[in-house]
Structure formats: structure tokens, C-alpha cells
Amino acid sequence: MTIATKQIKPKKATPWLRRGIQIFFFLLVALIATNGALKERGIAIFSFVEGASLHAICPFGGVVSFWQLASAGTLVKKVHESSVALAVIALALSVLFGPVICGWVCPLGSVQEWLGSLGRKIFKKRYNGFVPARLDKALRYLRYIVLAWVSYMTIVSGKLIFQDYDPYYALFNFWTGELALAGAAILVATLLLSLFVERPFCKYACPYGAFQGIFNLFRIFGIKRKASTCIDCKACDRACPMNIEVSTSGTVRDHQCISCLKCTSEDACPVEATVEFAAGKAEKLGAAS
Amino acid sequence: MIRIKTLPLGIIVVAGIFGGISIAKAVGYYETTSSKEPARFKTGELAGLPNPADIRGSYTWLDLERVFGIPAAESAAAFSAPGHALNPSDRVSLLEEIYLAILPKGYEIGTGAVRLFVSLYTGLPLEVEEGNVLPDAALAFLASRPGMDLAVLQRYAIPGASSVQDSAQSAKTEAPQAPQDSAATQAVSSQALAVSGSGTETAVATGTGSGTGTGSGTGSGRAVVGKTTFGDLYDWGLSEAQVESVLGYKPGPRSQTVRDSAAAAGKEFSDFRTQFQALVDQAAP
Numbered sequence: 001m002t003i004a005t006k007q008i009k010p011k012k013a014t015p016w017l018r019r020g021i022q023i024f025f026f027l028l029v030a031l032i033a034t035n036g037a038l039k040e041r042g043i044a045i046f047s048f049v050e051g052a053s054l055h056a057i058c059p060f061g062g063v064v065s066f067w068q069l070a071s072a073g074t075l076v077k078k079v080h081e082s083s084v085a086l087a088v089i090a091l092a093l094s095v096l097f098g099p100v101i102c103g104w105v106c107p108l109g110s111v112q113e114w115l116g117s118l119g120r121k122i123f124k125k126r127y128n129g130f131v132p133a134r135l136d137k138a139l140r141y142l143r144y145i146v147l148a149w150v151s152y153m154t155i156v157s158g159k160l161i162f163q164d165y166d167p168y169y170a171l172f173n174f175w176t177g178e179l180a181l182a183g184a185a186i187l188v189a190t191l192l193l194s195l196f197v198e199r200p201f202c203k204y205a206c207p208y209g210a211f212q213g214i215f216n217l218f219r220i221f222g223i224k225r226k227a228s229t230c231i232d233c234k235a236c237d238r239a240c241p242m243n244i245e246v247s248t249s250g251t252v253r254d255h256q257c258i259s260c261l262k263c264t265s266e267d268a269c270p271v272e273a274t275v276e277f278a279a280g281k282a283e284k285l286g287a288a289s
Numbered sequence: 290m291i292r293i294k295t296l297p298l299g300i301i302v303v304a305g306i307f308g309g310i311s312i313a314k315a316v317g318y319y320e321t322t323s324s325k326e327p328a329r330f331k332t333g334e335l336a337g338l339p340n341p342a343d344i345r346g347s348y349t350w351l352d353l354e355r356v357f358g359i360p361a362a363e364s365a366a367a368f369s370a371p372g373h374a375l376n377p378s379d380r381v382s383l384l385e386e387i388y389l390a391i392l393p394k395g396y397e398i399g400t401g402a403v404r405l406f407v408s409l410y411t412g413l414p415l416e417v418e419e420g421n422v423l424p425d426a427a428l429a430f431l432a433s434r435p436g437m438d439l440a441v442l443q444r445y446a447i448p449g450a451s452s453v454q455d456s457a458q459s460a461k462t463e464a465p466q467a468p469q470d471s472a473a474t475q476a477v478s479s480q481a482l483a484v485s486g487s488g489t490e491t492a493v494a495t496g497t498g499s500g501t502g503t504g505s506g507t508g509s510g511r512a513v514v515g516k517t518t519f520g521d522l523y524d525w526g527l528s529e530a531q532v533e534s535v536l537g538y539k540p541g542p543r544s545q546t547v548r549d550s551a552a553a554a555g556k557e558f559s560d561f562r563t564q565f566q567a568l569v570d571q572a573a574p
């Protein structure tokens with residue numbers, strides 16, 4: 001089978017869309033969190049957006065509060081109803097589409113990605129390939145240890161134990177004086193590492209990413225590769241920020257996929273309808289079209 | 290077979306988030322700030338009463354008065370520290386910062402201490418977090434409550450501070466506090482003090498071991514409490530004119546307590562305490 005017999009697709013349809021949504025959520029979260037912090041200090045605030053603490057708009061607070069909510073009917077300190085509501089919304093999206101919150105919404109993920117674009121310019125093809133494969137594979141499970149530790153400590157203490165280590169919190173609160181040294185150090189390390197590795201915090205340390213990643217094992221919509229039209233160019237593998245080997249998969253069940261759709265035929269894959277985000281069996285893809 | 294492309298997925302993600310938020314708001318489950326209404330006990334005799342464990346740092350003393358019936362001015366004054374006179378409208382989260390530099394390592398006066406204070410005041414049960422202690426003035430305030438077990442209070446004294454017995458003595462010289470008992474307080478007033486849970490055992494161990502000092506007042510000795518005399522105020526740098534301007538009448542002899550003077554004038558000591566504490570703090574060297 002030659003490339004000529006395949007349907008070569010027209011060039012990238014909507015590469016700007018995901019980035020646009022990421023920028024939108026980054027600005028929104030920055031505005032809400034800044035407004036919330038200013039409001040707490042009694043300073044005049046931007047009237048066009050409601051101020052709230054960063055914890056109030058982070059679904060992870062809702063996740064770690066579930067135990068306390070179920071057992072005592074109360075929320076972990078600093079967590080509000082909104083976090084629980086957002087956690088439920090994110091849960092529904094994850095069951096359907098996997099970690100779209102990570103790939104499309106999370107501002108810390110976006111910042112890492114933007115710095116990654118710079119790293120890609122500096123290191124070209126070497127970018128995102130510095131960590132030896134075996135070490136990388138082992139390190140990817142570290143975030144589950146972080147998730148277990150954070151969940152356990154939060155249940156035991158009733159406090160948002162992760163705040164002091166959370167680079168996401170540090171990113172939006174560096175000016176408030178509430179910044180913990182550990183959180184600041186992890187943020188700086190994350191930003192620096194992003195120049196060498198794509199989304200280092202997401203891959204190795206993010207407890208919420210770990211939680212979201214579990215849904216990749218059974219999400220309804222997933223990345224499917226149609227082997228019969230695949231030309232084995234490995235463009236999908238190279239495009240994947242999470243270093244997933246899409247080119248050898250039928251359906252991507254990797255716990256690290258962030259549903260960014262970069263590998264799909266709409267973006268990296270040069271062949272029409274070969275790598276797609278769909279529900280159903282991989283090989284049947286395209287049969288209906 | 291359903292395929293989703295980038296544009297529809299983007300729309301679904303954005304619409305899903307904002308649609309979900311709208312639904313949550315519509316059903317009344319999207320508070321981004323603390324509602325200032327703590328969760329209530331769900332079962333047993335206490336069902337329906339507010340749970341002190343759910344007090345947040347964003348609560349003010351006024352919120353505590355509204356929910357638990359503890360007089361805001363009194364409790365704010367009881368938690369005031371030298372150089373930090375608290376107002377009833379202050380958030381209780383301020384305490385952590387204020388007491389960080391004052392307390393010995395391993396002890397904390399913050400939102401947890403306020404929960405403990407409320408629990409002791411109302412008799413509502415609480416699992417006490419390790420290391421939580423209460424300022425002398427707060428213990429004295431609690432000791433003045435009828436039926437309060439001083440031995441229990443002593444567990445939560447700051448190591449090296451005055452004993453609760455001392456504070457209680459001074460508190461007893463004060464006129465009845467006339468607390469504004471809430472439904473919560475009244476409902477549990479017949480119960481034994483029910484601070485419970487394994488965390489309490491830890492707090493008992495630390496409190497008992499080191500909480501029997503014999504000093505007076507707070508660590509700096511400049512807390513305006515029931516036994517504070519006019520002489521104390523003058524010694525702490527206040528002029529007679531300042532004292533008179535706060536009282537609104539001529540102060541009594543040096544040996545008279547501010548409390549007794551206020552009672553004799555038909556006024557509440559709490560009306561003056563915060564102002565005196567602020568002046569004393571200003572005058573502090």
C-alpha cells in the first residue's frame with residue numbers, strides 16, 4: 001500500500017482551537033483568583049468577573065473532599081461547594097472523553113505546554129526525549145503515589161495538605177504572601193523542566209492528573225488508530241506530548257493520554273480518518289464513511 | 290460509530306463546564322465562599338445543631354455569635370493578643386498569623402482553637418486537633434461559664450501561662466457574663482462537656498504535662514482581663530485621662546478592677562475591654 005492510495009487530508013483544520021480554549025481558561029482562572037485574593041484584602045476588584053479563591057475553582061479539592069463529605073457531611077478546610085460541583089463536572093467529562101480537563105483546561109498544563117513550545121524550538125527533535133525510556137516509564141507511576149499520599153493526608157488531617165506543594169496554587173498566588181517555599185520551588189522546577197520535557201508535572205507528579213488518567217482505561221470516546229490505512233510514518237508518536245506510542249495502538253488506553261487530539265488525522269496524522277477520537281472498535285473506524 | 294472532531298470536542302468541554310456550573314447554581318450547590326452556615330449534626334440527640342468542626346477561617350466572631358450564640362465582643366477580646374486587639378468583625382483565620390510567633394513550637398491558636406473554644410462553650414462535641422491551645426483570656430472567659438470543669442480547661446492552657454484556676458478566680462470576681470445562649474448552647478447545656486475523640490487524648494497529654502505555670506495574664510502580662518485593675522492600666526502606660534475617656538466617668542481607686550467599676554456603673558466590662566486592650570497595646574514598649 002502506498003501513500004498515493006490513501007486519502008491525504010487537507011492541512012490542519014483547527015490547530016488554534018485548543019490553544020484558544022487554554023488561553024481563555026488561563027486568563028479566566030487568573031482573573032478569578034486575583035479578584036478573590038484582592039477581595040479578601042478589601043481592595044477594589046474587577047467587577048466583570050466574580051472573585052473566588054483558587055481552591056473554590058479547583059476540582060481537585062472536590063475530589064479529596066469526597067471522603068469527608070460522605071462520612072461527616074463537611075468539606076475539607078478551604079474547599080467549597082463549587083469545587084465539588086466542578087469535580088462532578090470533570091468526572092462526567094472524564095468518563096466520556098478522558099482527561100480533557102488536563103489537555104484543554106488546566107492552566108498549569110497550558111503553561112507547561114507553552115514553555116514546551118519554546119523548548120521545542122531550542123532542542124528541535126531532541127526535545128521531550130531526554131529522559132531514558134525505562135526511567136521515564138517508572139517515573140510515570142510516581143503521580144499515583146502522590147495521589148495516594150495527598151488523599152490519605154487530606155482524609156486524616158481534614159486540611160488541603162497539597163496546597164503547600166502545589167505549583168498550580170503557587171502560579172496564581174506568588175504575589176499574595178501565602179506562597180509556601182516548597183510550592184514555589186516545585187513551580188520553578190516545573191517551569192524549567194518544561195523546556196526539556198513536555199508537561200513534566202502532569203507526567204510525573206500531578207495527583208489530579210493521576211486521578212483523571214484512570215478514566216483512560218474505560219473512557220467512552222478514545223483515540224483509535226485504523227491500522228489498515230496507517231502508513232506507519234509515526235507522526236502521531238512524535239506529536240504526542242505524553243510520548244505515547246499511538247502508532248502501535250488500536251485504541252489508546254494509556255493512562256497518560258490527555259485527549260489533546262494532537263495525534264489525530266485532524267492534526268499530526270497525514271492520512272484522512274486514520275487516527276480519530278471516537279467511540280467504538282478501532283478497526284471499524286472509517287467503515288461507515 | 291460516533292466520531293468527535295476538535296471543534297465539537299472544544300465546544301462540548303466549554304459548554305459542559307459552564308452548563309454544569311449553571312446547573313449547580315440553579316440547584317443551589319455552587320458556593321465559592323464559605324456560607325458561614327456550618328454543617329449540622331445529622332444523627333442522635335444533637336441532630337440539627339451546628340457542628341463546631343465545620344467552622345472555617347473565613348468566619349468572623351460575629352458569625353460565631355449568630356450561629357453559636359457566643360458574644361462576639363467577648364470572644365474577640367478573649368483571643369486578642371498583645372499588640373493585636375481583635376474586632377468582632379475580624380476573620381478567625383487571623384489568629385494563626387498572630388500567634389505563630391508567640392506560641393512555643395508544636396502549639397497552635399488558629400481556626401482549630403476557635404472550634405475548640407466553641408465546643409467548650411456550647412458543650413457540642415469535637416474531635417480536637419493535636420497542639421491546639423487557648424489564650425488565657427479565652428480560658429478565663431470559659432471558666433466563668435456555669436458548670437465549666439476547670440480541669441478540662443487546663444488541658445488547653447498554653448504551656449507556662451497562668452493556670453486556669455487563677456484565671457477562673459479573676460473571672461469569678463466578674464459579674465455574671467449573661468451569655469447570649471443560642472439554641473445550640475441551650476440544647477446541650479444539660480449534657481456533660483462532651484469534647485470527644487482520640488485527638489482529645491493527645492491534647493490532654495500535652496496540656497496536662499506542662500500547663501500548670503503560675504504567671505498572671507498572658508505571656509506579656511498585658512491582657513486586659515476581669516482582674517485587671519486601674520493600677521495595672523496606669524502601670525501599662527495609660528493615663529488617667531485616657532481611662533476616663535474610655536469609661537465615660539471618673540475611674541475608681543488604683544486597686545479597683547475595671548470589671549467591678551463597670552458593674553458598679555451599671556455597664557458591661559466587655560464594652561470597655563477591647564478599647565482598653567487597644568490602648569494598652571499602643572502603649573506597649
Ligand code: SF4
Nearest residue numbers: 240257258260261263
Ligand atoms: S497526542 Fe493523542 S495519544 Fe497523545 S495525549 Fe494527545 S490525544 Fe492522547
